[in-house]
Amino acid sequence: MLLIYCPYCKQYRDEEEFSYAGEAHIKRPQNPLAISDESWGNYLFFRKNPSDVHHEMWNHSSGCRQFFNVARDMITYEIKETYCISESPKIEKYKK
């Protein structure tokens, strides 16, 4: 069971209060009509899916309902940091 720190509520809460929202820091293309099908497909569907640290979005759906980012280890599930949606992660790469 994960205990997730919500950076808006400033509290550790049970994972059942949250819902997962997929990989973080994916930029929507500026002008979708101007790009190729391949770029659009990459934006919509293709993911990094790493086996070490993953930067992902979570929504505090049964709490403040805000979206925020989490950096989590994909094997131990240890949460390295949580940060607001507008912020960037403090450390990009973690050593295993």
Next chain:
Amino acid sequence: MEKYSAFKLLKHSFSHHENWKRVWRSVSPKKSYDVVVVGGGGHGLATAYYLAKNHGIKNIAVLEKGFLGGGNTARNTTIIRSNYLWDEAAQLYELSLKLWEGLSRDLNYNVMFSQRGVLNLGHSLQDMRDIERRVNANRLNGIDGHVVFPDDIKKIAPLINISKDVRYPILGASYQPRGGTARHDAVAWGYARAADALGVDILQHTPVTGINCSEGKIKSVQTNYGEIFAKKVACVVAGNSGVLASMAGFKLPIESRPLQALVSEPLKPCLDTVVMSNAVHGYVSQSNKGDLVIGAGVDSYNGYGQRGSFHIIEHTLQAICELFPSFSRVQMNRQWGGVVDTTPDACPIIGLTPIKNLYMNCGWGTGGFKATPGSGYVFADTVANGTPHKLAAPFSIERFYTGALIDEHGAAGVAH
């Protein structure tokens, strides 16, 4: 290969069954192979077997990072059915089901395929509309199945609760009598034995740590035995597909998530069919050993840990106890998880990759076991000919660019 038969059993009984031959050889790798199959689960071994049997390629190696059938092949709930909604998926899974029907004889190995029928329950009017539509679509595709109602369900699975005063009463179900279960370990062992007999080298405890390409073409794979050269490489690594793809330098539309299952203590025979419910979200069958094999939901978030979240177990067992109130007193024996490779449309990706002569078969997600023979069959054809097999063509990675997705999410009684 020593052929198994009743006569052989009798013959070996005179020497106390101490002289049976090893089921497959223990080999050290050659310098190079025509085809290297990465992943020694059911799908990988089936691919190697059909490459050798149907396409006459003899110089094949299967590289497995752990032991044979120690990954998702041994971690699933062994349900087999082909009642998928869309034509493309239905035909692929039906090919598989047809191969299952002759598999024990083909491999000369008892995979204990038991056609005990599969019930997909409906709990709401919309569920029943979807079930009617799917059964009709199945029948047009030549797949058996019919709609059954609570009284029929009670006859098929007498312990089930069809009472109207539960939170989600059972209104009906689709029933596929040709569906059922098989013994998962036997599937891996049977394919391994048959492939080995055709000259396939099976290398266990051989993880692939790197993929070497030159000029966009596959050259070799890096392993603990050093570099193994290959004309073609076929990756069938389920949850680790993304990791292998990143070694080769491309991304996949796949997210890896843990899916868990659990078994109870052994009971006397009480359930001789497979019962699945999408709405209350659980599925259960009884193994030949007598334990109830219960499937749980997939975790909502990514992870490579071969375990699942606790609250998923709780929700699943709530569903099972609502369907079968008498199971509430059964104790659970073991629980485990496997890492499944989920795609946005819940359908697999079979075919070519941006790297020449590197092929991928992945994205089977939460329902790959049932497809083991068919997946191996079409993938072997794809690898041997360098072009997608007719049934595999709609499942190419291009569909994520063209938008021709095959949306089997929820539409086909997929329990996730």
